[in-house]
Amino acid sequence: EDKVVQSPLSLVVHEGDTVTLNCSYEVTNFRSLLWYKQEKKAPTFLFMLTSSGIEKKSGRLSSILDKKELFSILNITATQTGDSAVYLCAVVTPGGYQKVTFGIGTKLQVIP
Amino acid sequence: DAGITQSPRHKVTETGTPVTLRCHQTENHRYMYWYRQDPGHGLRLIHYSYGVKDTDKGEVSDGYSVSRSKTEDFLLTLESATSSQTSVYFCAISTGKNTVVNEQFFGPGTRLTVL
Numbered sequence: 001e002d003k004v005v006q007s008p009l010s011l012v013v014h015e016g017d018t019v020t021l022n023c024s025y026e027v028t029n030f031r032s033l034l035w036y037k038q039e040k041k042a043p044t045f046l047f048m049l050t051s052s053g054i055e056k057k058s059g060r061l062s063s064i065l066d067k068k069e070l071f072s073i074l075n076i077t078a079t080q081t082g083d084s085a086v087y088l089c090a091v092v093t094p095g096g097y098q099k100v101t102f103g104i105g106t107k108l109q110v111i112p
Numbered sequence: 113d114a115g116i117t118q119s120p121r122h123k124v125t126e127t128g129t130p131v132t133l134r135c136h137q138t139e140n141h142r143y144m145y146w147y148r149q150d151p152g153h154g155l156r157l158i159h160y161s162y163g164v165k166d167t168d169k170g171e172v173s174d175g176y177s178v179s180r181s182k183t184e185d186f187l188l189t190l191e192s193a194t195s196s197q198t199s200v201y202f203c204a205i206s207t208g209k210n211t212v213v214n215e216q217f218f219g220p221g222t223r224l225t226v227l
Contacts, residue, residue: 045217088154090216104152
């Protein structure tokens with residue numbers, strides 16, 4: 001059974017801190033890894049990673065994938081209160097419908 | 113938002129009644145998905161569609177059926193709603209071509225309460 005595990009489950013930091021969110025996976029086959037941000041609504045897409053060692057970056061957010069060790073990290077630098085959300089990791093595996101398996105998320109709270 | 117809408121956005125119903133949720137997209141994407149999201153479980157796939165009249169089951173399909181008679185609409189039906197189906201339901205589309213999934217984009221969600 002495919003599995004995606006995120007850690008920590010929750011995190012409280014102060015504005016300006018840097019945080020690292022972790023996502024490890026065990027899947028039969030791997031195509032890509034996706035990161036989403038979810039506030040009190042639908043998840044919004046952040047990154048798609050397919051190759052090891054290549055950092056994806058968007059503003060203060062960045063992410064990298066290690067396909068050998070089967071994990072990814074999402075970094076957020078200089079955190080702001082608007083970064084407070086649940087961050088979801090998902091792995092896409094090839095198959096009849098390109099199955100997407102989600103982790104349960106990391107809840108990040110940024111306090112002033 | 114990839115042009116995805118869901119209706120209704122909120123619904124309260126009673127056990128044993130049929131319920132249909134609608135997902136509508138405006139950008140002609142081939143792949144559409146229905147997920148449910150519950151505390152402690154994350155997002156779990158109910159059913160998916162890879163084209164008109166082409167659908168298949170996900171990991172939590174029991175008690176649910178789907179139909180896709182047009183590219184733009186994907187319907188999720190609870191034949192006889194149960195309290196365990198109280199959840200937030202998200203529709204998603206994939207931007208992949210052919211069978212390759214790229215990123216998924218989600219609709220705004222439907223909060224369903226079954227009393």
